[in-house]
Amino acid sequence: MSHHSNLNLVADDRTLKTPYYQPQGNEIALFEHAFRHQLPVLIKGPTGCGKSRFISFMAQRLNLALHTVACHDDLTAPDLVGRHLIGQQQTQWQDGPLTRAVREGGICYLDEVVEARKDTTVVIHPLTDDRRILPIDRTGETLRAPDNFMLVVSYNPGYQNLLKGLKPSTRQRFISITFDYLPADAEAQVVMQESGIDAGKAQQLVSLANALRNLKDQDIEEGASTRLLVYTATLIESGFDPVQACQAGMIEPLSDDTDTLTGLMELVHAVFD
Amino acid sequence: MEERVGQYWHRFITQAAQTSFPQARLELPAVKGALGVYFRAMGGDAGLTISSCSATLHNARRSWLHRLAGTGQKVELAWRDERCLYLPHSLDVLPSKTLNRDLYYWLAALASSGNHLSDDWLHTSQQTTLKTLVAFPGLAARYEQLVAAMLPLRPSLKSLSEAEKHQELTIRQALSKPGSVAAGTFFQAPRPPAPVYLWLHPSPPLAVVDLGVNEGATAGLGEVKKIAQADERRRRGERVEMPDDKPGAPFGVRHETSLFSFAEYVKLDRSAEEDEDLSDAEKIADELDQMALAQSQTSTASRIKFDLDLPSAAADDLVLSEGIRYPEWDYSKQQLQANYCQLLPMISREAKACELPEHLRKPCTALKRQFQQLAAFPRWHKGQLEGDRLDIEAYVDYWASLQQGQQPAEARLFSQKRPAARDLTTLLLADLSLSTDAWVNDEQQVIDVIRDSLFVFAESLKAAGDQFAMHGFSSCKRNHVRMHCIKNFSENYNAHIRGRIAAIKPGFYTRMGAAIRHATALLERQPEEKKLLLIVTDGKPNDLDRYEGRYGIEDTRMAIVEAKKMGLVPYCITIDSRANQYLPYLFGHQGYSWISSARQLPKKLPQLYLSLTQRLGP
Numbered sequence: 001m002s003h004h005s006n007l008n009l010v011a012d013d014r015t016l017k018t019p020y021y022q023p024q025g026n027e028i029a030l031f032e033h034a035f036r037h038q039l040p041v042l043i044k045g046p047t048g049c050g051k052s053r054f055i056s057f058m059a060q061r062l063n064l065a066l067h068t069v070a071c072h073d074d075l076t077a078p079d080l081v082g083r084h085l086i087g088q089q090q091t092q093w094q095d096g097p098l099t100r101a102v103r104e105g106g107i108c109y110l111d112e113v114v115e116a117r118k119d120t121t122v123v124i125h126p127l128t129d130d131r132r133i134l135p136i137d138r139t140g141e142t143l144r145a146p147d148n149f150m151l152v153v154s155y156n157p158g159y160q161n162l163l164k165g166l167k168p169s170t171r172q173r174f175i176s177i178t179f180d181y182l183p184a185d186a187e188a189q190v191v192m193q194e195s196g197i198d199a200g201k202a203q204q205l206v207s208l209a210n211a212l213r214n215l216k217d218q219d220i221e222e223g224a225s226t227r228l229l230v231y232t233a234t235l236i237e238s239g240f241d242p243v244q245a246c247q248a249g250m251i252e253p254l255s256d257d258t259d260t261l262t263g264l265m266e267l268v269h270a271v272f273d
Numbered sequence: 274m275e276e277r278v279g280q281y282w283h284r285f286i287t288q289a290a291q292t293s294f295p296q297a298r299l300e301l302p303a304v305k306g307a308l309g310v311y312f313r314a315m316g317g318d319a320g321l322t323i324s325s326c327s328a329t330l331h332n333a334r335r336s337w338l339h340r341l342a343g344t345g346q347k348v349e350l351a352w353r354d355e356r357c358l359y360l361p362h363s364l365d366v367l368p369s370k371t372l373n374r375d376l377y378y379w380l381a382a383l384a385s386s387g388n389h390l391s392d393d394w395l396h397t398s399q400q401t402t403l404k405t406l407v408a409f410p411g412l413a414a415r416y417e418q419l420v421a422a423m424l425p426l427r428p429s430l431k432s433l434s435e436a437e438k439h440q441e442l443t444i445r446q447a448l449s450k451p452g453s454v455a456a457g458t459f460f461q462a463p464r465p466p467a468p469v470y471l472w473l474h475p476s477p478p479l480a481v482v483d484l485g486v487n488e489g490a491t492a493g494l495g496e497v498k499k500i501a502q503a504d505e506r507r508r509r510g511e512r513v514e515m516p517d518d519k520p521g522a523p524f525g526v527r528h529e530t531s532l533f534s535f536a537e538y539v540k541l542d543r544s545a546e547e548d549e550d551l552s553d554a555e556k557i558a559d560e561l562d563q564m565a566l567a568q569s570q571t572s573t574a575s576r577i578k579f580d581l582d583l584p585s586a587a588a589d590d591l592v593l594s595e596g597i598r599y600p601e602w603d604y605s606k607q608q609l610q611a612n613y614c615q616l617l618p619m620i621s622r623e624a625k626a627c628e629l630p631e632h633l634r635k636p637c638t639a640l641k642r643q644f645q646q647l648a649a650f651p652r653w654h655k656g657q658l659e660g661d662r663l664d665i666e667a668y669v670d671y672w673a674s675l676q677q678g679q680q681p682a683e684a685r686l687f688s689q690k691r692p693a694a695r696d697l698t699t700l701l702l703a704d705l706s707l708s709t710d711a712w713v714n715d716e717q718q719v720i721d722v723i724r725d726s727l728f729v730f731a732e733s734l735k736a737a738g739d740q741f742a743m744h745g746f747s748s749c750k751r752n753h754v755r756m757h758c759i760k761n762f763s764e765n766y767n768a769h770i771r772g773r774i775a776a777i778k779p780g781f782y783t784r785m786g787a788a789i790r791h792a793t794a795l796l797e798r799q800p801e802e803k804k805l806l807l808i809v810t811d812g813k814p815n816d817l818d819r820y821e822g823r824y825g826i827e828d829t830r831m832a833i834v835e836a837k838k839m840g841l842v843p844y845c846i847t848i849d850s851r852a853n854q855y856l857p858y859l860f861g862h863q864g865y866s867w868i869s870s871a872r873q874l875p876k877k878l879p880q881l882y883l884s885l886t887q888r889l890g891p
Contacts, residue, residue, distance in 0.1 A: 078659065086684045088675070165840070204410075211314045217861045218319055219310050257862075259306030266307065266378050267314045270409040 021050070021057035022190045027177050031058050034175050040128045040151040042171070045179030048225025050190075051154045054179070055109050064148060065106030067097045071116035077123045081136055093139055098124070102134045105148040113153040114166055121170055127151050128173035158222060184210060187226060195233035201242065205229050208246065208271045212254065212264070219263075220254045228253060242272050283342075290342035292426065298365035299373040301325050308381050312358060315409070317385035320604075320823060322854050326352070326359035329478060333467045334428065334437065348468040351380040352477035355605075356823045358384055359477075366470055367422050375415050376470065382412060383473060390477075395447060396456040398472040403451050419471060420448050428467050436462040444469060590757065593618040599790045601751070604827035614787040616754040621776040626768035629732065630775075633725060633875070637732045640879050644737035653690050660689030697886055698740040698762065698801040701730060702792050703777075704810040705745040705757065710779040713871040719811055719848070720779050725875040726809065727759065727774045733879040735766045739886075740801060746788035747780025750817050754787045755780060762799060785814035786828035789843070793836045805885060806836060806843045809878070811871075813855060830859050844885060848874060 031054075034041050043051050052068075059066040069080065082096040101108035113121060126133050132145040153174065155166070181187060187209070188202040197205075206229065213223030232249030236242050246268045255261060305323055313319050328347035339345035349361035360380060364373040382405050391397045406413050424445060430438050440462045447454045448471060465475075596615035603610055629637060655664050668686045675681070709719040727743060734741045745757040757777065760770045789808070796804045814829045815821035836843050845856060845865040856865040868877050 076658070083658070086671075086686070207408075211316070214316060214319075215310065215314050218857050219313060219862060221861075221863065260310050263307035263310030264314065266311050268411075269415075270311075270315070270378075270382065270411045272411045273414060 018060040019053060019056050020190075020193050021053055022182060022186050022193075024050075024179065024182060024186075027054065027179075028058070028061075030175070030177060032062070035062055035150050038132065038147065038150070040153075040174050042174035042176040043152065043154040043179060044157045044176065045154075046158055046181065046222060046225065047156055048227030049179050049181050050226060051179055052109075052111065055107065055152055055154075059107050064150070065101075065104065066109060067101040067106060068109045068111060069097050070111050071113050071120075073115055073117065075116040075120050077120050080120065080123055081134070082138070084138065098127075099134065099136065099143065102127070102143045102145050102149055105146045107150045107152055110151075110153040112155055114155040118167060121166070124151060124153075125170070125173065181209075181213065181223075181226060187229070190226060191229050191233045194230045195237050197233040197237045201236060202233065204242075204271055205233055205236075205246075205250075208250065208268065211267055211271070212250065219260050222254075224250045224254065243268055246272065286338070286342040287344055290336070290338040290344055292345075293365040294368050295365055297368055297370045297373055298363055299370055299377070300363045301360055301377070304374060304377055308360070308377060311378060312381045312385050315382055315385035317358070317381070319858060320827065321353065321356065321358050324357045324359055325362035326350075329474070331465065331468045333465050334433070336428070336432070350468060350470065350472075350474040351384060352474035353384045353388055354477070355388075366426065367419075372419065372422050375419060379412070379415065379419060379471065380473070382409065393456055394472075394475040395443070395454060395458060398469070399447050399451040399454060401473070402471075406451070416471075423471060424448065434462070437464065437466075440466050590619045590622050590755075593620055593758065596752075597791065599754075599787045601786060602828040602831035604824060609831075613751060614754055614784065615752045616756055616787050616791050618756045618758055618791075620758050621773050624769070624772040624776040626772045627775050628768065629728060629771065630725075633728055633732075636876070637729060640729065640733045641736040643883075644733045644879070653688050655688045656685040657687045657689045658683065658685055660687030662688045664688045695737075695739060695886065696802040697805065698796070698799045698803070699734070699742070699805040699807060699882070700762075700792050700796050701727070701741065701743045701807045701809065702788060703727065703743065703745045703759075704747070704783055704785075704808070704812075705777055705780045706747045706783040706812070707779055707781055708783075708812050717872065718779075719871055720777065722848075722871045722874050723809065724774060724777055726878045727777070728771070729875045730878050730882070731760065731766050731770065731774070733882070740799070742795065743774075744788075744792065744795075745777055745780075746784075746791075747782065748784035748787065748816050749781040751784065751787075751820070754784050754791075756788060756791055762795070782816040782820075783810070783812065783814050784816045784820055785810070785825070786820075786832040789829065789832040789836060793832070793839055793841060796841055797839055804841045806841050807882070808843065808845045809874070810845065810847050810849070812847075812849045813851075826855050826859065833859055842885075844881075846874075846878065846881060 031041060033039075035058075043054070045051050055068075056066060069075075078096065080096045080098040082094055082099045084091045085094050095103065098108055110116075110124070126135060127145060128151060132149070134143045134145065135141075136143065182190065184203070184206050188199065188206045191197060191202045191205060192199060209224040209226075209229050212220070216223050228250050232245050235245035235249055247265060251261060251264045251268060254264070301323075309323050312321075312323070326349060328349045330346055331348045332346075335345045351358075351360050353359065358381070360377065364376055367373050367376060383401055386401055386404055386408075402416070406416060427445065428441065430441060433441055443454055443458060444466050448469070594617075596617050598612040599614045599616055600609045600611045601613035602608075653662075654660075656667055657664075664686055671681055671684060671686055703723055705720070705723070709723060712718050713722055731741070731743065740762060741760070742762045743759040745759060746755060747757075748754040759773045759777070760766060764770060785808075789806070792806055796806060813821070814825035816825070820828070833843050843860060843864065845860050846868065847856065847865060848868050848871045850867075850869075852865065852867045856867075859865075866877075866881055868874055
């Protein structure tokens with residue numbers, strides 16, 4: 001398995017149309033300010049609430065390239081910075097996505113940064129203070145980040161305590177924004193926009209999702225995310241029966257326990273006629 | 274002969290009078306799990322448990338058949354209070370099982386909007402119905418079906434007097450069109466209307482205040498406890514004085530012409546009755562409207578082991594320090610009461626160094642081997658992308674495939690020595706309360722099982738080289754929470770610690786909140802990054818003063834929330850069969866394990882530890 005495949009590289013989004021994004025508060029202005037003053041940003045929020053969508057929206061808006069790295073437990077510092085590859089006749093240096101972003105400029109987005117090991121995460125420290133340098137020991141280079149380089153990281157705080165966490169020395173290097181699920185009207189708007197469904201059904205789906213979020217931590221681990229809502233709405237819009245679409249799109253992904261599933265299906269029947 | 278005829282008559286008339294549908298009967302335990310999820314998702318208070326209620330008198334007019342048969346006086350309706358949602362134990366009022374099931378869900382939906390008790394029951398019920406139907410429009414169709422099925426079962430208008438007819442029509446209108454009957458419509462009829470199953474109870478019985486019935490008093494009646502009641506209904510009760518022993522006293526006072534009915538309390542001292550046949554007692558309990566309970570000051574049991582008084586200081590274990598004060602959470606005031614509990618760290622006085630008990634040697638050897646693999650000594654990891662040494666075998670394979678013209682994807686040619694260090698520390702908190710005195714089987718008590726588990730756990734963790742500590746706790750009211758230190762973090766596990774484990778004995782009660790807060794404070798001082806708090810318990814948190822029921826659970830939950838905020842991972846292992854009623858609320862549904870048979874605890878504890886720490890990662 002090539003180590004390239006572990007990293008999602010979205011090289012150039014400039015030619016795509018601007019993605020739809022519904023603001024929650026002052027995050028667009030905050031991000032723009034951070035970019036202009038070269039400050040790194042940390043985004044935290046539950047799964048499927050719009051973090052990655054926000055980043056791609058801002059990349060389009062600020063006309064920047066977006067380099068995404070999906071962090072995981074096997075991610076090592078060379079995966080980020082780069083390594084020497086043993087080729088046929090000689091060894092050559094291959095840049096990692098972080099180095100490429102620093103060389104070319106643009107946003108380097110580390111998604112789910114707590115999943116990576118702690119010794120990997122400290123690689124980004126020199127880029128987050130006012131020096132904005134990336135020292136590469138292997139090649140002996142010290143790269144300076146251009147003005148249009150920005151470092152953004154994100155994670156889901158709900159899982160932090162159980163599995164991994166960010167060290168305080170890392171956390172304190174970022175401007176932090178908390179994302180959460182949108183208020184009911186705004187979320188209905190997003191669902192309508194993404195799936196093409198009508199307003200009435202969107203409202204029903206959003207009220208169902210909010211009822212499910214009441215059960216967080218006690219009966220299910222996390223409530224239904226906006227992403228699941230959009231999937232369900234897409235199913236309904238393409239002609240699927242609403243109750244069955246909710247079962248497949250919102251209830252079954254949340255739990256495996258029979259009693260919980262029965263109770264939640266009754267809830268679906270209570271919301272949809 | 275007369276008796277036989279009487280039995281036939283009773284059976285015949287009861288069957289003729291019954292208006293329920295026994296073939297469509299649905300019991301609460303079958304739907305309880307799903308109902309709980311439904312109730313909470315609709316916005317119901319997450320701290321409530323679902324419990325069956327007892328039947329209450331309704332005093333409405335009964336049909337002549339019912340009056341002849343002597344049945345139909347009681348009805349089971351739904352209501353809620355601050356601790357519980359009470360639902361009928363079984364429903365058979367509607368003709369089909371689906372309808373009865375829908376009725377259960379409808380009642381849960383009604384109750385989820387809050388606790389509305391007011392003088393105007395008619396108006397409140399309509400408003401609650403409307404609110405529920407507006408919030409969940411999908412229920413409208415179900416509600417109509419239920420009303421359509423319910424209306425024909427109500428008393429027919431022909432059999433009612435004028436005033437009662439008006440009353441019945443009002444109820445029917447309020448049911449079919451909720452909100453149409455104005456507020457302030459009061460009934461003029463002499464009797465209340467026939468019970469409405471679709472609404473909550475008009476005047477629910479007030480919760481019986483438990484004046485701290487001593488666990489200890491019933492501990493002596495261990496045999497009795499085994500005959501567990503199949504349905505644990507809440508029954509109305511009242512506290513009365515214990516009857517005096519003077520014989521002949523009751524009858525002398527009563528006037529001869531007054532006949533007293535079954536439900537009146539007669540001061541007969543029945544405590545000496547030797548009749549152990551409890552099935553009769555259960556039937557009587559069902560029939561009584563209200564039971565009078567008195568607390569006997571003397572224990573009838575022969576086991577005098579239980580003693581509420583604390584042992585004298587000379588005979589008790591050694592107290593290690595002045596009491597440490599901890600706060601307690603009062604959920605009714607929603608605030609933390611500072612310095613409320615006093616915790617005393619103690620150490621066993623009579624612990625003598627000893628060896629591992631004979632019956633545990635074999636299982637421990639097997640476990641030791643398993644845990645040694647986790648030990649943190651450094652090992653060489655081959656096939657790495659980079660490292661200190663070249664992995665010759667991998668390099669040869671690589672070179673060979675290059676020669677063949679293949680381009681291998683990755684050059685994993687190095688070996689790296691890495692210490693598989695586990696940055697992990699664990700504190701095992703064992704519940705050493707009086708309930709551990711119960712017998713698990715013929716040879717062992719719960720305390721013996723806990724002792725074995727502690728031995729096995731300590732041996733396994735020592736083999737793995739992990740840091741751990743073990744403490745036991747029990748409490749006797751808020752100023753005396755005993756925390757027995759079995760092993761500290763800094764101590765090495767040796768024969769001396771084994772002696773302390775062997776010396777554990779059952780204590781008093783379970784004030785879990787204070788114990789968890791102390792354990793959190795101890796774990797916080799540890800340098801390791803991942804901290805696991807394992808709690809081994811066999812029942813709900815409860816203590817002699819008001820620390821029990823909802824109060825105890827809310828305080829324990831607050832202590833767990835505080836522990837999680839400090840970055841600890843709390844996990845509960847329980848042998849209580851009713852654990853799933855309160856543990857998901859305390860620990861989250863992935864934060865606990867229920868062990869069905871207490872004897873399995875020593876085997877399962879290390880396995881659980883392994884799976885937990887693997888989940889926590891390296």
